[in-house]
Amino acid sequence: MASIIDGVKKPTFDASKVTVIYVLGGPGAGKGTQCGRLVEDFGFSHLSAGDLLRAEQNREGSQYGNQIRTCIREGTIVPQEITIKLLEMAMSAELKTRSGRGWTDGKGRFLIDGFPRKMDQALTFEETVCAPSQVLVFEADEEVMIRRILERGKTSGREDDNIESLKKRFQTDKELVQPVIKYLENKGKVLKINSNQSIEQCHKEASEAIHKVLV
């Protein structure tokens, strides 16, 4: 059976026709929550790398299902080829089906949530897809993130919303994600937002930053 990472090596869309904003932050920092709000404000397409991986994990016939499941449970990073291909496919599909609706400047607007989480992903996406226009990083204290994730875990059904997985996710964040944030910071693209604050306050700060990029 053909694999999702076979075939097309380059995206099927023109990178100059898209605006990409990365949304980063530890587990439970509030990335998904804030992306939901920004979708309402600016008509973004919200692509969560974690959601795309969970969908691929559950897709019948996926040859990556077990590998993805193990990585998610262990808080490790799925090989970049899989995640980037899923993102490219989702972007292409969105560009075809939306064909500009809600994108006032005619460019596809994407919030890419929870990606890149490792340097190889950051470099490959930049080379083969496009560079981000802006990077929002939501920062919360570990105890705040633990409280939020354990609360979410009561109903989320996520295999990694438990304290054992969470400790591993924090470790991955320190070892792999923080160097990516440093790299993006050196490019002057990072805005850090204190996400110990209320959802409203985080949204206000994120929204102001996005305004500057889109106007």
Ligand SMILES: Nc1ncnc2c1ncn2[C@@H]1O[C@H](COP(=O)(O)OP(=O)(O)OP(=O)(O)O)[C@@H](O)[C@H]1O
């Ligand atoms: N600023 C906030 N104040 C209080 N609760 C929040 C805040 N932001 C998010 N939450 C809650 O915390 C939980 C985790 O938020 P969310 O799913 O947005 O985090 P995330 O960063 O996307 O996490 P993950 O990477 O694990 O998917 C949710 O139940 C959400 O309602």
Ligand SMILES: O=c1ccn([C@@H]2O[C@H](COP(=O)(O)O)[C@@H](O)[C@H]2O)c(=O)[nH]1
């Ligand atoms: O680029 C990525 C993004 C995510 N993962 C894996 O998915 C889980 C869950 O991600 P959330 O953003 O919290 O939904 C993450 O811990 C990784 O195991 C990945 O491998 N690569």
